[in-house]
Amino acid sequence: MIPGLVERMVPVDGASVHVVHGGAGHPVLLLHGFPQTHIAWRHVATSLADDFHVVCADLPGYGASSPSPGNDDPAAYAKRATAATMVAVMRELGHERFSVVGHDRGALVAFRAALDHPDVIEHLAVLDVIPTADNWAALHGAGGVFAFHLYLLAQPSDLPERMITADPDAFFGHFLDTWTGVPGAIPADIRAAYLAAAGTPRSIHAICQDYRASAFVDAGHDQADRDAGRTLTMPVLAMWQDPGDLVLPFDPRQVWASWAPDLRTRVLPCGHFLPEERPAEVTAAIRDLLAGR
Incomplete structure (x- = not known):
């Protein structure tokens, strides 16, 4: 569904990661968020492929990628593990060094890849997210209402899987509909593709494991790095939606400045899905990052 890019399944450590890739030049890995797949990058990737070799990957258990090995252990979905998988995918495609851009869940993987593999990641861009440890520290009071899924999906029992399986279209559709600020940014056929990919029992379990890892594993990794004084050594771009009248319980610029x-x-005037709502602005900002501007 991204014209000009070639589809491939990349075997890595007993799993298969689904990618589409194409173009020539400096390699750029694009990682999607919840509850989406690689096609979230369809506009951005098509433009970037004019000058870069673009790789769009489905995160483990999302889209057409297989679940992580050790699927029943949330640690298998730790962003550290997924970041290592993505580095291996890029190496399998012939890229020893590359830049990475992530949105939402994909941005957490990109952030971890940049911290754990600074000799591999040349540039980092993160869209509409802050690191896991900072996010948990900021959530309190009524602010938690808007992030209820973080708590629900991380429950250590199979309760979220059972609840979501009862009506996956209603659950995942809620986020696609209420988090979008630009009408028509996610057309009906793309929305249907997201729901079809997310709504299988396999994907529902993987998504829950992804969020369990954030609650019980990823936050600890972030805090250990912060305590050790580790920061990002490469140029970093952080983008987020204009919150409008909503008062955020954190300052995204201040949070990212502490790491980068x-x-x-x-800051873009849109909802959560920046690559689809403001693709031209996102693409321009990524080009500026890669050009050193």
Whole structure:
């Protein structure tokens, strides 16, 4: 569903990661968020492929990628593990060094890849997210209402899987509909593709494991790095939606500045799905990052 890119299944450590890739030049890995697949990057990837080799991957258990090995252990979905998988995927495609751009869940994987593999990641862009440890620390009071899924999906029993399986279209459709700020940004056929991919029992379990990992594994990894004084060594771009009248319980710029000495930021007038709602602005900002501007 992304014209000009070639589909491939990449075997990595007993799993298969689904990617589409194409173009020539500096390699750029694009990672999607919840509850989406690689096609979230369809506009951005098509443009970037004019000048870069673009790789769009489905996260483990999302889209056409297989679940992580050790699927019943949330640690298998830790962003550290997924980041290592994505580095291996890019190496399998012939890229020893590359830049990575992530949105939402994909941005958490990209952030971890940049911290754990600074000799591999040349540039980092993160869209509409803050690191896991910072996010949990910021959530309190009524702010938790808007992030209820973080708590629900992380429940250590199979309760969320059972609840979501009862009506997956209603559950995942809620986020696709209420988090979008630009009408028509996610057309009916794309929305249907997201729901079909997310609504299988396999994907529902993988998504819950992804969120369990954030609650019980990823936050600890982030905090250990913070305590050790580790920061991002490459140029970093952070973009997020303009919150409008909503008062955020954190300052995204301040949070990212604490991790990234070489930081540039963009705030866009849209909802959560920046690559689909403001693809031209997102693409331009990524090009500026890669050009060193």
